[in-house]
Amino acid sequence: MRFFRSLSDIHTVTRRRCSVRARLALVLSMALNACTPSTEGHVSRQMNVADSGLPPVRLFATQVPPGPVRANNDLALDFIELSFRLESGRELPVFTRFEGPITxxxxxxxxxxxxxxLTRLVSRLRNEARIDIRQRASGPANITINAVPQREIRKVxxxxxxxxxxxxxxLDEYRKARKKNKSSWSSLxxxxxxxxxxxxxxxxQEVRDCLHEExxxxxxxxxDLYRLPDSVFNDDNVHxxxxxxxxxxxxxxxxxELRNGMTRGQVASALPGILTRINPQGNYAASRFATRTPGAWKxxxxxxxxxxxxxxxxxAGAQNxxxxAKSMGWTDQRRAFAHYAMARVVQRDDPALAQQHYSxxxxYYQATPGTHLHRAYVATQLAAHAISQxxxxxxxxxxxxHIDTATRNENAALLSTLLLLRAEALDLENRPxxxxxxxxDSLGWARYGFGDDWAVRAKLREIAALNPLKG
Incomplete structure (x- = not known):
């Protein structure tokens, strides 16, 4: 799942099987992983959920993110690598998709x-991706979203x-089919x-994040490709x-121009014309030709x-x-990610060294287009250290x-964390x-980002404990 997404200090990694696409919990999580919304400049809706005294859950208003600003040559390569290979490394022989309306x-x-x-996501898919997709109230559908207890997912x-x-x-059908070619992406x-x-x-937020990616x-x-700074199709899981x-x-x-059964070469031949039509500005951007990410780095x-x-x-893994990253000559988000990983590893034993790696x-994130959200996560670590000092x-x-960045990217956990850090900083500045x-202001966002009341209150205590005036 997401590198910057976990709400704890544990970084979990799962390997996706070729028979499923699993959202993994690979997260470069922060000591503080909530998000903080700004007190102005954004529009939100509220949803009342029974609670014991905290403000109601806050929901983001619909955002329309800008498109990528990079060359169509690079986008075509990204498309091919995303579409003709599983994360396991297995090549997919042909292109597949749904044909006709999707339910x-x-x-x-x-x-x-x-x-x-889901309503907002389906609307975005229709309006931005131009996909003919609709939700059905009942009956069979092309895509069935099963809302089940987490333990049921972990069993399989x-x-x-x-x-x-x-x-x-x-889920019962999957259990029966999981060892057969019927449930294999490579045979589809x-x-x-x-x-x-x-x-x-x-x-x-965890439910929504899974919904978007899956x-x-x-x-x-x-x-997934680590080289993509601005995508959910990235194991760093920032977005x-x-x-x-x-x-x-x-x-x-x-x-x-595309259809089921096309080969890699056939799709590659069609992409220049498609991208010229739907992303004409990409013909005028300079190509970056980002290197592939070696398996040893992953x-x-x-x-x-x-x-x-x-x-x-x-x-040892972080150092490797x-x-x-250095030997590859990377100066993009992958180099930054390696420094972030090292910071997380050494933070407990050598906080000063960790701060150097965060910096x-x-x-590197600052020098890489499309990494505003990554920088917001790093800022929580740097700010936490400043408060502790x-x-x-x-x-x-x-x-x-970074308040606006978290808001625009609809990351309530990050937004509430930023706000809670600011609250402690304001206390330090004698502005109670x-x-x-x-x-x-942070609490409604924290309820969306962290869920249960106890989790919200735990986050409040965690961040307050950084403040030497309260320690």
Whole structure:
């Protein structure tokens, strides 16, 4: 799943099988992983959910993210690599997608925020990706979204947060088909029926994040690429909702020039014309020709962030990832990610060294287009350290530029974390009234981002404990 997405200090990594597309919990999680909304400049809706005194859950208004600003040559290469290979490395022989109108249905005990989030996502897919997709209230559908307890998902895929599987509609059906070619993506020749399995007992943001990634992969790309800074199709898992890049990839998937059964070469031949038509500005951007990410680097990251790794293995993995990034000459988000991983690994034993790596990560992200959200996550770590040192002014300067970024990217966990950090910084600056207003503003977003009341209150205590005036 997402590198910057977990709400704890544990970084879990799962390997996707070729028979399913699972949303994994690979997260470069932060000591503070909530998000903080700004107190102005954004529009939100509220949903009342029974609680014991906290403000109601807040929901984001519809956002329309900008499209990617890069060359069509690069976009064509990204499309091919996303569409003709599974994350396991297995090549897919032909292109597959749905043909004709696509229907979606929800079964199971859906949490209250799932339907509003699904309605917004389907609307975006219709308007931005130009896909003919609709939700059905009942009856069979092309894509069946199963809302089930997390433990049921873990029984079949122990490390997956959620997943999608072809040629099935229910979890029982998947259990029976999982060892057969029937549920294998590599043997698929057209998409007609798929099932998505989402947990119904996690935070609203966790449910929505799974919904976006798994529905996108039901419709289109089955691979993830670390080199993509602005996409959910990336194992760093920074983005929580479909981006402009993702919508462009999905629109390309359903271009009339493409059809089921096309080979890699046939799709590659059609892409220049498709991208010229739907993304004409891409013909005038300079190509970057980003290098592929070697398997050794991916394995090093998994070792560095994996829950099964010992502390020695984690440090060795982070160091190896950083060495490979340097030897590859990377100066993009992958170099930044390696520094971030190293910072997370050494943070407990050597906070000063961790801050150096966070700063280096921020420098590389700053130099890489499309990484505003990544920088917001790094800012939470740098700001947390500033607060722990009693430097409220620095923490305010670090968090201020990223409130709007978290809002535009609809990341409530990150938004509430930023706001809570700002509240502590304001207390340090002897501005208690402002601190209390910002803290209160964070709570509705925290309820969407972290879920249960106890989790919200735990996050409040965690961030407050950074403040030396309260320690």
């Amino acid at each position: 979606v249905a929800v079964v199971g005990a859906a949490p209250p925020t799932l339907q509003p989030d 895929l122990p490390q997956a947060a959620c997943f999608v599987a072809p040629n099935v509609s229910t 020749r057209k998409r007609e029926r798929l099932a998505i399995f989402l947990p119904n007992d996690v935070s609203p 529905l996108a992969q039901s419709l289109g790309p089955l691979n 929580t909702v479909l981006t402009g890049f993702d919508m462009l990839m999905l629109r390309t998937y359903y271009a009339p 394995r090093a990251i998994e070792s560095a962030l994996g829950p099964a790794s010992s502390r020695t293995e984690r440090r 990832a950083l060495s490979i 280096r990560a921020n420098q 009693g430097n409220g002014a620095r923490a305010l300067a670090l968090t201020g530029p 009234a402002e601190a209390q207003a910002v803290r209160l």
